[in-house]
Amino acid sequence: MKVYLTSPVTGFQSELFDVLNLFFGSVDKADAPDDADLRVYIKEELLRSERECTVSLNGLYQADVSNTVTLSRDLLEAKRLHKRQQKLGLFHALMQATGIRPPWGALTGVRPTRLVMDAMAGGQSVKEAVRQVQNVFCLSDEKARLLLEIVGLQTGLPQAKPGEIACYIGIPFCRTRCSYCSFLSREAGDGRLLPDYVNALIHEVEGTIRLMKDNGLTARSVYVGGGTPTVLPEDLLHKVLTAAQPLFDQAQERTVEAGRPDSITKGSLQVIKDAGVQRISVNPQSLHDSTLETISRQHTSAQTLEAFSLARRMGFSHINMDLIAGLPGEDVDMFTASLSQILKLAPEAITVHTLSIKRSSALYRKGVRQAEDAQVGEMVQLALSETARNGYQPYYLYRQKHMAGNQENVGYAKPGYACLYNIDMMEDHTIVLAMGAGAVSKWVSPGRERVLRSPNVKDVHHYLARVDEMMDAKKALFKGIGKGVKAPESQED
Ligand code: SF4
Numbered sequence: 001m002k003v004y005l006t007s008p009v010t011g012f013q014s015e016l017f018d019v020l021n022l023f024f025g026s027v028d029k030a031d032a033p034d035d036a037d038l039r040v041y042i043k044e045e046l047l048r049s050e051r052e053c054t055v056s057l058n059g060l061y062q063a064d065v066s067n068t069v070t071l072s073r074d075l076l077e078a079k080r081l082h083k084r085q086q087k088l089g090l091f092h093a094l095m096q097a098t099g100i101r102p103p104w105g106a107l108t109g110v111r112p113t114r115l116v117m118d119a120m121a122g123g124q125s126v127k128e129a130v131r132q133v134q135n136v137f138c139l140s141d142e143k144a145r146l147l148l149e150i151v152g153l154q155t156g157l158p159q160a161k162p163g164e165i166a167c168y169i170g171i172p173f174c175r176t177r178c179s180y181c182s183f184l185s186r187e188a189g190d191g192r193l194l195p196d197y198v199n200a201l202i203h204e205v206e207g208t209i210r211l212m213k214d215n216g217l218t219a220r221s222v223y224v225g226g227g228t229p230t231v232l233p234e235d236l237l238h239k240v241l242t243a244a245q246p247l248f249d250q251a252q253e254r255t256v257e258a259g260r261p262d263s264i265t266k267g268s269l270q271v272i273k274d275a276g277v278q279r280i281s282v283n284p285q286s287l288h289d290s291t292l293e294t295i296s297r298q299h300t301s302a303q304t305l306e307a308f309s310l311a312r313r314m315g316f317s318h319i320n321m322d323l324i325a326g327l328p329g330e331d332v333d334m335f336t337a338s339l340s341q342i343l344k345l346a347p348e349a350i351t352v353h354t355l356s357i358k359r360s361s362a363l364y365r366k367g368v369r370q371a372e373d374a375q376v377g378e379m380v381q382l383a384l385s386e387t388a389r390n391g392y393q394p395y396y397l398y399r400q401k402h403m404a405g406n407q408e409n410v411g412y413a414k415p416g417y418a419c420l421y422n423i424d425m426m427e428d429h430t431i432v433l434a435m436g437a438g439a440v441s442k443w444v445s446p447g448r449e450r451v452l453r454s455p456n457v458k459d460v461h462h463y464l465a466r467v468d469e470m471m472d473a474k475k476a477l478f479k480g481i482g483k484g485v486k487a488p489e490s491q492e493d
Pocket of ligand 1: 259
């Protein structure tokens with residue numbers, strides 16, 4: 001669908017299109033009213049201490065909605081409320097015109113939990129904070145309950161002590177590329193790049209350990225992710241984990257996201273185990289071979305079961321398994337069958353993602369679309385109830401653009417197995433020092449009002465050539481010089 005949108009504030013266009021996407025999937029911008037299926041006109045009027053904003057729709061849908069807000073003297077706050085006013089105006093007009101009620105209401109940000117925590121920082125209880133977020137953004141009761149459960153659980157966990165941080169080490173290679181993938185990951189190919197990459201990465205890991213020492217920081221959690229870390233030959237994986245050993249020794253939680261079952265071998269698991277890592281991921285995504293073929297996973301469900309059983313036999317006591325709701329060709333019964341099989345394996349954690357087909361993915365280019373919204377909603381609800389029935393609790397969540405059915409990704413864990421790294425990273429609880437191509441380090445101010453980012457270059461060849469520059473940028477973070485100052489994500493909703 002093509003949409004022509006005019007607003008007196010040009011800076012909010014992309015956020016307003018995010019709201020349109022909640023109702024119509026992926027919409028395109030029209031350059032002129034005559035080219036558009038839907039025309040959106042936003043007008044504003046400034047009164048003495050208030051601003052009235054009117055949103056009019058015409059074309060495929062018709063509606064007029066006005067709302068008024070009190071103006072704020074704080075410039076940052078004023079901008080945030082201004083953007084929110086326009087987004088909510090458009091949201092209510094679209095809801096009135098289409099009759100659609102997106103489950104997360106008008107929220108388009110990545111971290112709804114942050115909004116609740118921000119409200120709690122103002123002195124509200126979890127319940128009050130969730131109710132406020134639900135009322136302002138029109139969340140469904142189900143999503144409000146989910147928020148309540150997750151934030152309630154997170155606030156009961158041990159918080160990071162001053163000086164404790166999260167560390168990430170990235171291996172941005174996979175054997176082959178899954179067709180829904182929009183992550184930073186390249187095929188390992190003939191493997192020629194891997195030794196040089198590992199050398200550069202180790203150089204950055206050693207530099208980061210020195211930086212942490214100089215700044216009195218220790219690792220609370222270490223996460224080796226990707227990509228697929230186990231795509232590295234065992235000797236290279238050993239080199240990386242040996243370099244990271246001082247971090248592992250400090251951390252309460254160590255994860256190696258082994259990842260795709262076709263890359264997991266007895267040798268790679270032994271290397272991980274010898275490094276003292278207990279938490280790994282074995283990610284099936286689906287346990288239907290026909291689906292795995294459609295999404296080019298290049299492994300079978302039998303390989304997933306074998307990898308899981310091997311890891312258990314070798315003594316891994318904290319295994320996470322990833323599953324995706326809304327995969328092409330899957331209905332609720334197929335999703336339920338995969339989930340039931342995973343529950344029978346009884347991993348300590350299960351992460352249920354909702355498929356999000358980004359424009360950069362092969363699936364999008366092939367014109368393959370995710371399952372229907374209502375079906376995806378059913379799958380996600382089913383994951384919530386079935387995991388609860390089997391003793392799991394939802395402990396973290398995040399959202400992405402273009403998620404099937406406007407749903408979310410949720411991490412479930414048995415009591416005592418919530419992943420601290422996932423929570424700290426998502427909620428900006430701690431500083432994150434990240435190593436590897438495309439990894440993003442974050443400096444978080446003690447009150448979490450300010451977050452400075454230092455992203456490493458994404459391209460592996462550039463990373464090899466510029467790894468010292470990445471280290472210098474990380475050092476600069478501690479002098480308050482990040483790559484732009486960014487307000488916490490939740491404030492953008
Ligand atoms: S395993 Fe993960 S990172 Fe690698 S291609 Fe597949 S989806 Fe992308």
